[in-house]
Amino acid sequence: xxxxxxxxxxxxxxxxxxxxxxxxxxxxxxxxxxxxxxxxxxxxxxxxxxxxxxxxxxxxxxxxxxxxxxxxxxxxxxxxxxxxx
Numbered sequence: 001x002x003x004x005x006x007x008x009x010x011x012x013x014x015x016x017x018x019x020x021x022x023x024x025x026x027x028x029x030x031x032x033x034x035x036x037x038x039x040x041x042x043x044x045x046x047x048x049x050x051x052x053x054x055x056x057x058x059x060x061x062x063x064x065x066x067x068x069x070x071x072x073x074x075x076x077x078x079x080x081x082x083x084x085x
Contacts, residue, residue, distance in 0.1 A: 013033050
């Protein structure tokens with residue numbers, strides 16, 4: 001039985017924080033939802049990993065350029081939520 005995927009903004013933020021914390025080998029609490037990705041140490045390779053996982057998990061395709069317009073976990077989560085099928 002699969003675990004339901006939270007599709008509200010707080011749920012997407014929580015998942016994103018956990019995913020990025022795992023990639024960066026940091027405690028989830030270090031991934032501030034409103035911190036710029038560059039401040040968190042997220043480079044282009046990690047950003048692409050996030051985008052791939054978002055597409056697989058939520059079915060939302062985000063172009064890498066859109067991260068420049070949405071450079072925080074909260075902004076990405078809001079963007080994903082607005083584009084959910």
